[in-house]
Amino acid sequence: MVGALNLAMEIIVQGRGFQFVILLMTAIFLYIAYRLLKMGKEIYLRRLPAIDAIEEAIGRAAEMGKPAHYTYGAGGGWGGGLASHQGPQVVASSAILGYVAQLCARYDVRLIVNMMQADAIPLTEEVIRLAYLREGKPEKFDPKIINYFPGQSPMVTGILGTFQRERPAASFHIGGLYYESVVIGEAAKFVGAFLVAGTANTHQLAFIVATSDYVLIGEELYAAAAYISREPMQVASIASEDWVKFILMAITVIGMILESAGIHVISNMLKW
Amino acid sequence: MAAAWRRPEIFIFIVGVVMGISWLGYFFYLPELDATVKLMQTWAVGIATFALVLGFLSAARIHLYYIRRRTPGMWPFSAWLFFFTAVATIAGLYSETTGFYAWQFKWVYTPLGATLYATTGFYICSAAYRAFRARSLEAGILLVAGILVMLGNCTIGEVLWKDIPTINEWLQLYGQAPFIRSIMVTAALGLILYALRVMAGIERGYLGALGAGGGGG
Numbered sequence: 001m002v003g004a005l006n007l008a009m010e011i012i013v014q015g016r017g018f019q020f021v022i023l024l025m026t027a028i029f030l031y032i033a034y035r036l037l038k039m040g041k042e043i044y045l046r047r048l049p050a051i052d053a054i055e056e057a058i059g060r061a062a063e064m065g066k067p068a069h070y071t072y073g074a075g076g077g078w079g080g081g082l083a084s085h086q087g088p089q090v091v092a093s094s095a096i097l098g099y100v101a102q103l104c105a106r107y108d109v110r111l112i113v114n115m116m117q118a119d120a121i122p123l124t125e126e127v128i129r130l131a132y133l134r135e136g137k138p139e140k141f142d143p144k145i146i147n148y149f150p151g152q153s154p155m156v157t158g159i160l161g162t163f164q165r166e167r168p169a170a171s172f173h174i175g176g177l178y179y180e181s182v183v184i185g186e187a188a189k190f191v192g193a194f195l196v197a198g199t200a201n202t203h204q205l206a207f208i209v210a211t212s213d214y215v216l217i218g219e220e221l222y223a224a225a226a227y228i229s230r231e232p233m234q235v236a237s238i239a240s241e242d243w244v245k246f247i248l249m250a251i252t253v254i255g256m257i258l259e260s261a262g263i264h265v266i267s268n269m270l271k272w
Numbered sequence: 273m274a275a276a277w278r279r280p281e282i283f284i285f286i287v288g289v290v291m292g293i294s295w296l297g298y299f300f301y302l303p304e305l306d307a308t309v310k311l312m313q314t315w316a317v318g319i320a321t322f323a324l325v326l327g328f329l330s331a332a333r334i335h336l337y338y339i340r341r342r343t344p345g346m347w348p349f350s351a352w353l354f355f356f357t358a359v360a361t362i363a364g365l366y367s368e369t370t371g372f373y374a375w376q377f378k379w380v381y382t383p384l385g386a387t388l389y390a391t392t393g394f395y396i397c398s399a400a401y402r403a404f405r406a407r408s409l410e411a412g413i414l415l416v417a418g419i420l421v422m423l424g425n426c427t428i429g430e431v432l433w434k435d436i437p438t439i440n441e442w443l444q445l446y447g448q449a450p451f452i453r454s455i456m457v458t459a460a461l462g463l464i465l466y467a468l469r470v471m472a473g474i475e476r477g478y479l480g481a482l483g484a485g486g487g488g489g
Contacts, residue, residue, distance in 0.1 A: 011300045020299045026464055081320035083313075088463055091470070118327025119320055148331045150324070153385035165345075179392050186395040189402070200459040202452045207396075210403035218455040219462030225475060233474045237465045244461055 017272035022244065029240035037232040043239045048227050050196050050214035051096075055103055057170035057194040062107035066169035069193070070097055070113045071159060071184070074152040075176015075201065077116035082123075086176035088222070089200055090120050093175040094127050095225035096198075100172055101131035105140060112162055113146045116155040121148060156180045160187050167191045174198040174216060177208065185211030198224075284473040291471045328357070417443055 012020060037043055061068045072093050075086030082090060097113070104111040113124060125143055132141040147162075149155035159180070162168070171188040173181065177199040188195045189211060197208040198216025208215050216224060219241070226234030255266035290312055296302060297309035335350035337343075343350075363373035404415045423429030424440020469475035 008300075011302065013299060013301060016299050023295075023299075023464060026461070027468060030465070030468060081323055083316035083320060088466060092466060095475075118330075119323030121323075121326055121330045143330075144334045144337055146330065147334060148327045150327060150331075151385070153388045156388055179389060182399050183388075183392055183395045186398050200463070202455055202459075205452075205455065207399060210399040218459035222459075222462035222466040226469075231474075234469065237469050237474065241461050241465045245458060248457065248461075 015271060018270050022248075025247070026240060026244050029243045030237050033236035033239040033243070034233055037236050043235055045227065045230075045235055045238060048216065048220055048224065050198060050216045050220070051099075051224055051227055053194075053196055053214040054096075054100060054172070057172075057196060058100065058103040058107055058109055060194050061104075061109045061169035064169040067110035067112050067166050068100065068104055069159075069162060069166070069168040069171040069188075070100055070111065071155075071171075071173050071180075072097075072115050072117055072120070072175030073173060073177035073199065074116060074155065074180055075178065075199075076120065077118075077152065077155070081117060081119040086201075089176040090117050091123070092222050092225065093198070094120065094123055095228070096172070096174055096221075097124065098127040098131050099228050101128040102134055105132045105135035105137050108140075111145055112166060112168065114149065114155060114159050114162060115146065116149045116151060118148065118150070121146065152178065152180065156183055159184045163187045163191045163193070168193050170194045170196070172196050173208070173212075174221065177201055177204045179204075182207040182211060281473065284470075284476075288471045288473065291467065417447065 009017075033043065058068055072090045076082055076084055076090040078084075081087065101111055103109070111128070113128070115121070115124060124146055128145070129138070129141050129143075132138050147158060149158050160183070163171075163184075168188075168191070171184075171193040173184060173188075173195070174197060177197070178201065181197065181199065181204040185195060185197060185207060195212045196214045196216075197212040198221045199205065199208060200218045200221050202218070205215075205217060223238050223241075226238050251266060255270075258264070258266055293305065294309055294312065297305045331353070335353050338346040338350040339354075341347070360373060360376065363371060363376070367373060400418070403411070404418055405411060420436060421440050421443055423432065424437050424443075429436040429440070466475060
């Protein structure tokens, strides 16, 4: 054990040691939270109003006889695609799309998806197809509801066109959003759509808050699938994330005090 | 046997192994692993390039449908898409940096994109108008802070009151930055957990497996 620790200390990349410890700690907490859940302990999961509002939005579309619209935004649509740093937001968003598609199938609401992530097309098709299958309506799934655009501006133009032609009653803009967040957000409001948006791109948060009825901010986007599924292991991961957050907050406060006193233990630890 | 290869567990396992190797390569000096990590990164770029063909095929399926059905208001644009794709492909194969391909990119595609991007300003004004209506105490505080930041970024702000740029700087450095950073830290933590869930095969929402019930409480 000590030998393995010494070896790890020797070969770890300078500046990434603390990150590695956080990763290990997160994995251990995940296991502990899962064991606690298995033992019957209740773990509180705070509400995500944006996810709760999805059913309301689709219900509204059903009542109005209008379609629902979904987009991942532009993130992950260029450069490395899903392999880029924006990719996880698209993958996390696809789980929410699955839930939206399931509700659309349940209430017979037409779903329109506009996207520019070429490598996410099979993923998107499969997620929607399975959602219709879960509701026992596989024949209602039409792959042509997925519109691909090979660029950010073409996609924004396409979405603006969709809004004008189809006048959706609900629109979901969830993923790696860029400047389109405000353009399509406002355009959705112009046609009276109920808007749920979410992103982990902090530079776009102000825009989605200004334009949307409900928002998923940062980590909520990644937690949404766990919140929807309520599977013990997924719920455990949310709980373990909260525990790590408390530890990081404690480190921050202790670090502030120690640094102010001229003791650099925490700052050196972060540089390890 | 063929069905066994389509099982999602196999793909989850492959993704888990690839992620594990990538993480090891990120955290540790392991020369033996470097070549493997670089090779996997090259594969990722290759797969992303193939995905463009997939994207075109997806778009082609929809637009061929519009043309076949002569969908009113759609099919002429769909036909134009195929015509221009063929023209751009032939021109691009001839030369990417000169001739028609470079010309249309520089004088058609780029200006159209820039024009659309420029409209963002109008949408921001409209969004700001709605967000800044002082309907509650929070919206009122946002309105005052917004006005101060806007004035702080204009030359007229300093003319009106010399301390406005200082207030603007304070609001951005000490009012906004800590909240943005806290969101960034928690988003990064969420991402780590998400990656762990995907790697371990716990997170399957992206495979369409959300549970039959769905719906949050």
